[in-house]
Amino acid sequence: MLSWYQEGVVTHAAVNACLAPLCSVDGMAVTTVEGIGSSRDLLHPVQERIARAHGSQCGFCTPGFVMSMYTLLRNSHAPSEKQIEGAFEGNLCRCTGYRPILEGFKTFSQTGCCGGATKCCMDVKSSDGIKTIKGPSVLFDASKFRPLDPTQEPTFPPALRTEPLISLAIKGPRVSWYRPLxxxxxxxxxxxxxxxxxxxxxxxxxxxxxxxxxxxxxxxxxxxxxxxxxxxxxxxxxxxxxxxxxxxxxxxxxxxxxxxxxxxxxxxxxxxx
Known part of the structure; x- marks a missing residue:
């Protein structure tokens, strides 16, 4: 997650680390998955929910999903389900089939699935109005998740507030890189x-x-x-x-x-x- 201060506003953006040149993060705060929590200290609610919702298997894609969700929550404490789905457009997973990942993270939304702890939101009635068709089995108990507390998130580095982003022109022997503002x-x-x-x-x-x-x-x-x-x-x-x-x-x-x-x-x- 890249964060920068411009015209009195802090902006957070999720990016692919492998595609972001070092020069492009000049004047920005960089947050990685290791920086938001760990099993040794304390898992961040985003990390906890993907784990308890069985959204992590081989683990290769997990850091990307975690940081995409974390960035969305830094920009919106109560995102909609549509916003959550949109945040993962660039995240791919071959193991879980996406269902546990999305259902775990949608508990951050006020309209998200409860996980079926009491009554499954996927229960529907058939056309005759009598027979009840139940959805898939319950994946987790959302009531046991640690709540998200936005006030406990790391603050934007004060030093970067006093030095806002500047335009850059970096010229090399083969390519030049510019950052107009x-x-x-x-x-x-x-x-x-x-x-x-x-x-x-x-x-x-x-x-x-x-x-x-x-x-x-x-x-x-x-x-x-x-x-x-x-x-x-x-x-x-x-x-x-x-x-x-x-x-x-x-x-x-x-x-x-x-x-x-x-x-x-x-x-x-x-x-x-």
């Missing part, structure tokens, strides 16, 4: 790759973006990487092709080579494979 700074960078597009093109791109990967990946990804990845599952490429987008590649010496989208994308894919 204002629209003006972004437009200066955008000028290097400016292409005239109609509003409907941007609307289509925004609609498509929410279907790619998960929140954790989208928080540290970029359009350039999505294109150069030349993924066989397409991602943004079909939308860009349909919009007639033209890509411009610039060198350090300002020599520019323009190419039609289909030709360049074909070249990228052939080169990578």
């Amino acid at each position: 204002t629209l003006d700074q972004l437009l200066v960078l955008f000028r290097l790759y400016y292409t005239e597009n109609k509003t409907r093109t941007f609307s289509a791109l925004l609609e498509m973006l929410r279907w790619f990967a998960g929140q954790q990946i989208r928080n540290v990804s970029g359009i350039g990487g999505n294109i150069c990845n030349a993924s066989p599952i397409s991602d943004l490429n079909p939308t860009l092709l349909a919009a007639g987008v033209k890509l411009t590649i610039a060198t350090k010496d300002s020599n520019r080579g323009d190419s039609d989208g289909p030709q360049l994308l074909h070249w990228l894919q052939e080169d990578i494979h």
Whole structure:
């Protein structure tokens, strides 16, 4: 979980650690699964619920699920079931089938499943109004879970409040990395790759973006990487092709080579494979 202070507000975001360059967390607080609790000291309620709800088997995916849920709770103490499901768009598990993970975490929601400690919320009546069809067996007793106390969470480091995020430009021999913080700074960078597009093109791109990967990946990804990845599952490429987008590649010496989208994308894919 990355946390930063900007304009009087602390923002928390779950990210994939393997995709976040060290430079990108400058001025931010970094919280890992080891930092929220442990079996040696005291499990955090998020850790306790995934364990007691039988949501952890091989354990490979568990830290990711825990930190996605933890980040959501830091942003919203009583999330809806829809918010909980959305928070796990980028978390994958091959062992549990997701049911115990989701049911355990949905106990943090005011409308979530009780776990069936008293009356299973999955009990429904058949069409004749007489026969009762019971849902799956009870996984846990939610009444035994330790309650979440937001006041006991670690506070945002005071030192980072006095030094808000700054824009960054880190230049290396092979690649440069920028972190603009204002629209003006972004437009200066955008000028290097400016292409005239109609509003409907941007609307289509925004609609498509929410279907790619998960929140954790989208928080540290970029359009350039999505294109150069030349993924066989397409991602943004079909939308860009349909919009007639033209890509411009610039060198350090300002020599520019323009190419039609289909030709360049074909070249990228052939080169990578």
